[in-house]
Amino acid sequence: MLHDDKLKFLEEKANEIREDLLAMLFEAGSGHSAGPLGMADVFTAFYFHILNHNPKKPDWKDRDRLVLSNGHICPIQYVALAHAGYFPIHELKTLRKINSRLQGHPHRGSLPGIETTSGPLGSGISQAAGMALAARMDGRRHRIYCFASDGEHDEGNTWEGIMFAGKNRLSNLTVVMDRNNIQIDGFTEEVMPLEPLRAKYEAFNWNVIDVDGHNIEQIISAAYEAKAIYERPTVIIAHTIPGKGVSYMESNYLWHGIPPGASDVPGSPPKSEQLRVALQELRTLGGKIRSEHE
Numbered sequence: 010m011l012h013d014d015k016l017k018f019l020e021e022k023a024n025e026i027r028e029d030l031l032a033m034l035f036e037a038g039s040g041h042s043a044g045p046l047g048m049a050d051v052f053t054a055f056y057f058h059i060l061n062h063n064p065k066k067p068d069w070k071d072r073d074r075l076v077l078s079n080g081h082i083c084p085i086q087y088v089a090l091a092h093a094g095y096f097p098i099h100e101l102k103t104l105r106k107i108n109s110r111l112q113g114h115p116h117r118g119s120l121p122g123i124e125t126t127s128g129p130l131g132s133g134i135s136q137a138a139g140m141a142l143a144a145r146m147d148g149r150r151h152r153i154y155c156f157a158s159d160g161e162h163d164e165g166n167t168w169e170g171i172m173f174a175g176k177n178r179l180s181n182l183t184v185v186m187d188r189n190n191i192q193i194d195g196f197t198e199e200v201m202p203l204e205p206l207r208a209k210y211e212a213f214n215w216n217v218i219d220v221d222g223h224n225i226e227q228i229i230s231a232a233y234e235a236k237a238i239y240e241r242p243t244v245i246i247a248h249t250i251p252g253k254g255v256s257y258m259e260s261n262y263l264w265h266g267i268p269p270g271a272s273d274v275p276g277s278p279p280k281s282e283q284l285r286v287a288l289q290e291l292r293t294l295g296g297k298i299r300s301e302h303e
């Protein structure tokens with residue numbers, strides 16, 4: 010059980026991270042909004058509670074590894090890393106600028122805290138499975154986490170990694186799937202139906218936990234359960250709302266790959282108003298989170 014104060018801190022941190030995310034995307038004039046907003050609670054739970062890491066020693070050999078497979082949602086990882094102390098928060102303003110360490114897709118070696126270069130979808134689970142097997146062969150205790158999207162489950166390599174991890178009983182591997190039901194140009198179940206995901210993973214010898222991806226307590230207890238499972242890797246299917254927190258972006262795949270302020274999107278405020286409306290909604294959050302805990 011999480012202490013109430015810690016939970017309140019994490020929920021407020023997630024919202025602060027969402028605000029910085031949107032300001033950063035607006036400044037860049039390009040980048041992804043929906044996936045990053047939807048994963049803000051998961052990233053906050055990991056960087057501020059779950060991971061065994063040290064932002065001042067990003068190469069510490071016993072650190073848990075967080076592999077981001079769906080590289081296009083890196084803006085949310087960048088903000089979480091900055092807030093956790095990996096690099097200065099003011100550097101977020103350089104997103105997607107020439108020579109910036111914060112490129113549109115993550116680059117290992119450029120920025121502390123980035124474990125793999127990604128962007129081409131579908132490789133992260135295989136890479137993470139290899140890292141998990143290597144850690145076990147070396148007798149090391151750190152854990153490997155891989156964040157992967159639902160759209161990536163259209164890719165063959167994703168299932169090869171799942172099969173390999175199941176075969177090798179990689180209990181030090183946990184995948185967190187961003188189950189937000191959208192991909193670049195439509196709903197997943199229309200583009201390429203993925204269900205029944207639980208049964209598919211179970212058939213590959215995985216432990217499966219479904220969570221509300223906006224419930225930080227559930228995310229944390231799922232990660233603890235995964236640590237306690239022997240002989241099987243775990244997938245946490247995080248049911249998220251793409252665009253979470255900004256009503257006009259929520260569950261609208263048209264917001265997959267654009268920032269606020271860059272284009273007029275049908276059904277959304279005019280581009281000149283998008284950032285203002287989004288930040289106002291995030292700051293008040295309909296009074297929801299704050300009033301619940303006060």
Ligand SMILES: Cc1ncc(C[n+]2csc(CCOP(=O)(O)OP(=O)(O)O)c2C)c(N)n1
Pocket residue numbers: 043044045079081082128129130131158159160161189191192193251265
């Ligand atoms: C191998 C590969 N194919 C295509 C793309 C282009 N692409 C970028 S994001 C994306 C959608 C993937 O779905 P998902 O990650 O679920 O999107 P989201 O939930 O973030 O909207 C696609 C097809 C890519 N980056 N890599």
Ligand SMILES: [Mg+2]
Pocket residue numbers: 158159160187188189190191192
């Ligand atoms: Mg998706």
